[in-house]
Amino acid sequence: MSANPTPFRWSVEAYERVVALGGFAPEQRIELIDGELVEIMPQKPRHSSTIELVEEACRAIAPEGYRVRVQLPLKFTTSVPEPDVAVVQGQLRSFVNSHPATAVLVVEVSDTTLEYDQVVKAPIYAAAGIEDYWIININERTVEVRRQPGPSGYRSLQTYTETDTVAPLFTTVPISVAELLP
Template sequence: MAPVGPEHGSTVDQSALGIGRRLPTKGCYIRVQNPLRIGDSEPLPDIAIVPGKPSDYRQQHPTTALLVIEIADTSLEYDRTEKMSLYASAGIPEYWIVNLNERCLEVYREPASPAEGTPFNARYKSLRYYSLDEVVCPLFAPSIEIPVRVLFEGEE
C-alpha cells in the first residue's frame, strides 16, 4: 500500500468531521483508521460508524459496522475489490468510497454473500454514484443528510 498522501489524509479528517457533526448523539460513534475484526482479518477502514460507545470495545475490536468509508485515490482498485468483498462478506450493510480521482461518492448497499467456497467474492448488489452537489442519507440514520461536497471539501 502506498503511503497516505496529504489530500487523502485531509479528506479523511474532513469526512470524519462532517459526518461526526451529523451523527445521533447516542447508539453509535465514529472510528477513524482503527481496526474492525472481520474473521481472521483486521482491516483499518478510514472511517467506520460502529454501534455502541467506545467503552464497549476496550477488550476487543468491533466485529461489525453500520457504515464503512474508504477514501480512495491510489487505493481505488483495492478498495473496489478486496476491501469491498471483505466488508460485504461481514454483512456490513453500507460501504462508501470517497473517490478522489473521479470526485464522486460511490455508495454500495445490500451485501451479498459469496457462493460457498469462494470467500473473497462477496459483493454489494446496489451501487449508486453521487456527485459533489448531491446529498446522501446513510441507511442507519435515513433522516441525516450529508452533503457529498462536505466529504471532499469540509465545511466552515
C-alpha cells in the same frame, strides 16, 4: 506434501497475538486482509484531509450511542481491516477488550487505492455484512455507495457527484457530497 510452496495464511487469532506481543514496529501500518498481511500505503495530504472531512461530517450526524472511528480495526472472520472511517454502535469504552465486529458505515478514501478498495475490500466488507460501504473517489470527485451485501458482494452500487447528497443508512440526515471532498 506439494513440491510448490504455499503462502502462509494468517488467522485473526494469530494476527492478534503478534500485535499484542509487539511483533510489528510502531511505524508499520499493516492490516490483515483475507488471511494475508497487507502494508497500508502512506497518506498524501489530500487523502488525510478527506479523512478528516468525512470524520467531521459523520460526527455531526451520529446519534447518541454511535462512535466514529478513524483508521481503527474491525474484526471479521479472516480479516482485520482498518478502514479510513467507520461508524459503529457502542460507547467510548465498548471496545476496550475487543475490536468491533461490525459497523453501520464503513468509508474508504481512495486516490491511489481505488481498484483495491473496489475489488479486494468491497467483497470483504460485504461478506462481513457491512450494510453501507462508501468509497470516496478523490480523483473523480465522487462517492460510490455500496449497499445490500451478500456472499458474492454488494448488490447495489450508486455513484454520487459533488452536487448530490446522500444519507447513511444509520440516520436520515443527508450529507452533501461536496462536504466530503477536499
